[in-house]
Amino acid sequence: MTVGAIGFIGLGNMGGPMAANLVRAGYKVMGFDVAADASLAAAGAGVTIVSSPEELAGGVSALVTMLPSGKHVVSVWSALVPLLSPGTLIIDSSTIDVDSARAAHAIAATHSCPSLDAPVSGGAGGAKASTLTFIVGGSREAFEHGRPILSRMGKNIFHCGDAGTGQAAKICNNMILGISMIGVCEAFALGEKLGLSQQALYDVAAVSSGQCWSLTSYCPVPGPVPTSPANADYKPGFATALMLKDLKLAQKAAETVSVSTPMGALASQLYALFDRQGHGNEDFSAIIRFLRQRGAE
Ligand code: NAD
Numbered sequence: 001m002t003v004g005a006i007g008f009i010g011l012g013n014m015g016g017p018m019a020a021n022l023v024r025a026g027y028k029v030m031g032f033d034v035a036a037d038a039s040l041a042a043a044g045a046g047v048t049i050v051s052s053p054e055e056l057a058g059g060v061s062a063l064v065t066m067l068p069s070g071k072h073v074v075s076v077w078s079a080l081v082p083l084l085s086p087g088t089l090i091i092d093s094s095t096i097d098v099d100s101a102r103a104a105h106a107i108a109a110t111h112s113c114p115s116l117d118a119p120v121s122g123g124a125g126g127a128k129a130s131t132l133t134f135i136v137g138g139s140r141e142a143f144e145h146g147r148p149i150l151s152r153m154g155k156n157i158f159h160c161g162d163a164g165t166g167q168a169a170k171i172c173n174n175m176i177l178g179i180s181m182i183g184v185c186e187a188f189a190l191g192e193k194l195g196l197s198q199q200a201l202y203d204v205a206a207v208s209s210g211q212c213w214s215l216t217s218y219c220p221v222p223g224p225v226p227t228s229p230a231n232a233d234y235k236p237g238f239a240t241a242l243m244l245k246d247l248k249l250a251q252k253a254a255e256t257v258s259v260s261t262p263m264g265a266l267a268s269q270l271y272a273l274f275d276r277q278g279h280g281n282e283d284f285s286a287i288i289r290f291l292r293q294r295g296a297e
Contacts, residue, residue: 005030007056007064008029014093015066017127018130018153022153023046057080061089064149073104081111089149090104090114090116091146092115093134095246096167097252101163117163137167186291187201218285220286244275247267270287270290270291
């Protein structure tokens with residue numbers, strides 16, 4: 001299926017470079033953001049900025065939203081989807097709660113528009129380099145329709161199942177990540193006090209049963225993995241505030257379906273405390289400092 005102009009709502013840290021990559025791929029992109037600076041930056045990258053979302057409704061055959069939270073997505077889709085031609089593909093790539101994602105799909109279905117929840121992993125660097133991973137929920141047909149667009153903004157594209165399963169996979173993965181990072185940090189904090197060098201612990205655990213991504217790709221102490229944010233004073237990377245957002249989404253989802261996730265709950269509480277101490281803009285692996293400090297109290 002061919003795609004004409006693409007509408008893009010939400011041109012911030014992620015949406016801006018994603019829209020720019022669609023322009024680079026040859027699409028006409030019509031964009032809107034409530035923030036003037038985001039619109040200006042996107043215009044510089046070749047996005048045609050419109051003065052209201054309604055203005056782009058008649059002229060696009062696909063729409064992408066990249067917004068802060070579920071309430072923004074549902075509000076934008078509620079206002080805009082009724083104005084789109086039936087058959088227009090709608091993709092939301094924000095990280096939002098599963099219930100809002102399913103509510104957005106329902107709005108699209110009411111107006112005969114195929115839709116995808118397609119949250120991403122890879123951060124602003126991946127958005128710029130078009131190496132994002134898209135984690136997608138929606139019908140197989142909508143997925144195949146959206147794949148050519150997503151492939152211009154990302155490298156790995158996974159279809160996880162029906163509506164909402166993209167968001168479900170994203171928050172389940174990030175709950176594993178939050179928990180495993182705290183586990184790795186605790187092990188380093190304990191090892192240090194037991195007279196074990198960080199490198200020795202790394203060398204053993206990296207090839208033993210403690211091996212995990214938080215250790216071998218994102219080690220929270222400087223040295224063993226030169227590319228990890230610990231080597232750059234915990235400049236993100238993946239900011240604590242965003243990890244906390246995802247852990248809260250996982251907790252909300254767990255409550256909704258009455259699933260017990262005690263480790264996820266504790267990880268969420270620890271990141272909330274760390275965030276409240278003013279560390280929201282630091283990489284999430286900096287929580288090792290917080291754990292060491294608690295030991296010293
Ligand atoms: P951002 O705050 O930089 O961008 C969001 C943009 O949406 C802003 O420019 C804002 O002005 C705009 N906006 C808000 N309400 C709007 C509305 N009603 N109409 C039009 N525009 C509106 O955030 P971001 O970092 O680009 O993140 C966007 C989404 O991607 C979030 O859901 C976030 O959790 C997710 N995400 C971010 C990262 C990351 O590393 N930044 C990584 C993965 C996923």
